[in-house]
Amino acid sequence: MVEEKKKFINRLKSMYALRANIDKMYARTVEASKAGNPTAWCAVNWWEADPILKAMGVEVVYPENYGAVCASAGVAQDYLERSAAEGFPTYLCGYARNCIGYAARMKELGEIPPEAPLGGMARPVLLLNSSALCDARYKWFQSLGRYLDAPVWTVELPHPGVKESQADGAHEQNIRFMVGELKEFIAFLERLLGKKMDWARLDELASAFIEVNRIWYEINELRKARPCPMHSRDFWTCMTASLYPSGDPKESLKLYRDLLAEVKERVANKIGAVAPEKYRLLFAELPPWHDLKIFDEMAERGWSFVVESWAYHPPKPIDLSHVSDPLERVARHTYRWFTGYFANALQEDEYMGYFAYPYLEWARDYQCDGAMLHPLLSCRTATNHLVLVQDRLLSKLKVPSLVAEGDIVDFKTFDHPGTMRKAEAFEEIMDHYRGLRRGEGLPW
Amino acid sequence: MTGNIRVAGEQKQGLARAGQIYHDRDIRMRQLKAEGRKVLGYLDIYPVLEMLTALDLVPFGILGDIKEPISRADACLPTIVCPFLRSALDLGLKGRYDFLDGLVAAHTCEVGEKWAHIWRIYIDLPYIHYIDTPHTTHQSAREHLAVLLSDFQGTLESFTGAKLTPERLRRAIRMHNEQRALVRGLYDLRKPDPPLIAGTEVVQVLVALISLPVEEGNELLRQVIDEVKQRHDGPKKKPARLLLWGSVVDSTDLIAMIEDLEANVVMDDTFVGSRAYFSDVKLTDDPLEGLAEHYLVDIRNPRTFRETALDEANRKDYWADLESRHGYLKDYAREWNVNGVILQTLRYCDIQGYEVPGLKDYLEHIGLPCTYLEWNYSQAALSPLRTRVQAFLEVIG
Structure with missing residues (x-):
């Protein structure tokens, strides 16, 4: 009789259906491509372009998600090496290099590479990226012109400074800019696809996406409970339905509602994702997709990851029911995601209102004992702010950080045993600072 | 005070003054x-x-x-x-x-x-x-x-x-446009063979420019241009006339390493080099509109995304796209009689890094040999790069 391996993270049952729904997007896109329907490769755009593409009948896959898929399936390394052989510097984004290697191989074969997991990404008619957060993504899609003849479009997201964002008129000007941008994008899409926007459908989709994120936000708020009902592993699995909104949003809505019900039930019955919950931690930014089992080993030590990855969290909800123009609703929703913490940040003289400041707020609200920071050797976006986060958490809240360098795709850069050795010592540090916090009258 | 600067009691002019600053x-x-x-x-x-x-x-x-x-x-x-x-x-x-x-x-x-x-x-x-x-x-x-x-x-x-006021702003735009024109005049001195001014000297002048008020910078440029035109001890003729492309070059070290070999760096597409100076700000009715157009559209820099060039079937034409993004480098190469290009990026510079394979495709397509250097903004990095540059110079003859 084979003894079943004990699981130390109590995964949410409703999570599996959400993941399966996302995995289907690859097959959907391949089928659409075979049927002659438009398909796109799309960068995460935080719901700015997604509803527009969907309303125009474009099936979408997300190469960033596919980078994680390839890393988990163990095929990314070959694509990374192919990217290097094509002349791309090895310090560039792991997702990008995975995608470039994939595209180069697809061009060479004239078809989807046979080793591609989940059926691969079909040849697109459009590359859609976003200026949000990251230079790599619009430069990466531009560079794909070596392998693909699909046009590239970049949707803009304003990146105001914390102080500048609070100036008179700044908020509304940024919304006007975004709406203007989206109109230009729609005009481009109509030319490209030879068809008109279905505005009624767009209106419906915009509302559906906003509602999905409202529920998703509510779920994450429940994680403040002790013990935390949902681990970061489940967050990373479930975030995909929000960030990569492929398929029918009504189905996603139902699945998130199921998730909400399960999390509420856990809170009511004080069921934690990790038992006993000895330490509550936050995680920044993206995890080592190729080594997620490390979180099980940490859970065995009583570590519960209760909040994580600012960029992949939904916006703080705002009432947009009075906004009749779907483009304006989309713009306000996405802008809220980006700037939702800015006003609080300014009050605390913190000027990196996205990425860095939210962790301060979260460490307090989720009562974190420590932070695990994962600088990515190939990603400036996920790493720029981590030294700052480490400093602010410790100096302002007496919350220490464990730093473990790695990469989202390249497994050779992550030191699993070394990280676990550090973890053991880190518990003493967390205990020490817990004492200091209490001594200073902090509530956890 | 305009014009000359007194530094520690010693008044310097032209290139000496640029070097001092x-x-x-x-x-x-x-x-x-x-x-x-x-x-x-x-x-x-x-x-x-x-x-x-x-x-x-x-x-x-x-x-x-x-x-x-x-x-x-x-x-x-x-x-x-x-x-x-x-x-x-x-x-x-x-x-x-x-x-x-x-x-x-x-x-x-x-x-x-x-x-x-x-x-x-x-x-x-x-x-x-x-x-x-x-x-x-x-x-x-x-x-x-x-x-x-x-x-x-x-x-x-x-x-x-x-x-x-709009009038004050227009006056300032004219002064900065004058500086841009003077820098282009300075770069014209690199067109003869041998160039009249070394790449390292140009870097010194351009670093001095961003360390001075604009009117003093313009005076410095006029002095330098006059001095260089009159002197007889400029750079020696060398077989390679190179264009340097890429990330920031804010010291003479990299170019000195290259010019220490059988090459003159006669043109660049970098910051603090030509990028800021090769187009003027248009004097529009609302000066802010002209400034916005200049800083967003006119400055050629890979940080700004430009839409793909499409063919009649709305497909991306790779070569047309490269031409629209990099065509100005062909003009530089022709006007400055360049016979090789060094692409250099600082390690971790994503903006320039993604450009490299496509730009190499383009340069090879138009018959310009090129090599790519990645470095980490340290003097220690320059020795191994020297060997790479040497090998490149041998290839282009």
Whole structure:
């Protein structure tokens, strides 16, 4: 009789259906491509372009998600090496290099590479990226012109400074800019696809996406409970339905509602994702997709990851029911995601209102004992702010950080045993600072 | 005071003066401070300097220092980001720029944006403003930038207590356009074979320019151009005439390494090189519109995304796309009679790094040999690069 391996993270049952729904997007896109329907490769755009593409009948896959898929399936390394052989510097984004290697191989074969997991990404008619957060993504899609003849479009997201964002008129000007941008994008899409926007459908989709994120936000708020009902592993699995909104949003809505019900039930019955919950931690930014089992080993030590990855969290909800123009609703929703913490940040003289400041707020609200920071050797976006986060958490809240360098795709850069050795010592540090916090009258 | 600068009792002119300022960048700024002028630091080429000049503020270009080991910045910025930006922040933290009254930053790149926010947290200054320069050349982006510049104007007026009238701004634009024209005149001196001025000397002059008020910079340029035209001891003729492309080049070290070999660097497409100077700001009815157009559209820099060139079937034509993005380099190569290109990026520079394979395709397509160097903004990195450059020079003969 084979003894079943004990699981130390109590995964949410409703999570599996959400993941399966996302995995289907690859097959959907391949089928659409075979049927002659438009398909796109799309960068995460935080719901700015997604509803527009969907309303125009474009099936979408997300190469960033596919980078994680390839890393988990163990095929990314070959694509990374192919990217290097094509002349791309090895310090560039792991997702990008995975995608470039994939595209180069697809061009060479004239078809989807046979080793591609989940059926691969079909040849697109459009590359859609976003200026949000990251230079790599619009430069990466531009560079794909070596392998693909699909046009590239970049949707803009304003990146105001914390102080500048609070100036008179700044908020509304940024919304006007975004709406203007989206109109230009729609005009481009109509030319490209030879068809008109279905505005009624767009209106419906915009509302559906906003509602999905409202529920998703509510779920994450429940994680403040002790013990935390949902681990970061489940967050990373479930975030995909929000960030990569492929398929029918009504189905996603139902699945998130199921998730909400399960999390509420856990809170009511004080069921934690990790038992006993000895330490509550936050995680920044993206995890080592190729080594997620490390979180099980940490859970065995009583570590519960209760909040994580600012960029992949939904916006703080705002009432947009009075906004009749779907483009304006989309713009306000996405802008809220980006700037939702800015006003609080300014009050605390913190000027990196996205990425860095939210962790301060979260460490307090989720009562974190420590932070695990994962600088990515190939990603400036996920790493720029981590030294700052480490400093602010410790100096302002007496919350220490464990730093473990790695990469989202390249497994050779992550030191699993070394990280676990550090973890053991880190518990003493967390205990020490817990004492200091209490001594200073902090509530956890 | 305009024209000549007195430094430690010694008056220098032309190239000697440029060299002196290159080696002692803050000396003029400290004098101006003592005279009651306000000095605002800025990073890269996207802060709109005309608006500072128009309000009698002195712009000062913040740079790194290849010779100074980075230590203090390690506590604010990780090691896997642009070493130039890390160095610039490090110098700020160490007090090298303690004469600044303020800072103007812009979204030059993703790390440059974070750099501005981190500076604001750790280095307090009376005035700091961040311009959220858009990423594309879309019509909505151009209009948005003009509005952002109007906001910027408001903060400058509050800081100085002075009104920035359109006429003052136009006058400043003319002065900066004059500087751009003079720099292009300076670059014309690199067209003969041998060039009349060395690449290292050009870097010294350009670093001096961003360390002086614009009117003094223009006077310096006039002196340098006159001096270079008259002298007889310029660079020697060498077989290779190179164009240097890529990330920031703010010291003479890299070019000195190349020119120490059988090559003259006769043209560049870099910051602090030609990028800021090769197009003028148009004098529009509303000067902010002309400035927005210039800083977003006219400046050729891979940080700004330009839409794909499409064929009749709405497909991307790779070669047409490369031509629209890099065609100006072909013009440079022809006008400066270039026979080889060195592509260089600082390690962790994403913006330039993604350009490299496509740009190599383009240069090879138009028959220009090229090589790619990646380095980490340190003198130690230059020795192995020397061997690579040597091999490249042998290939191009």
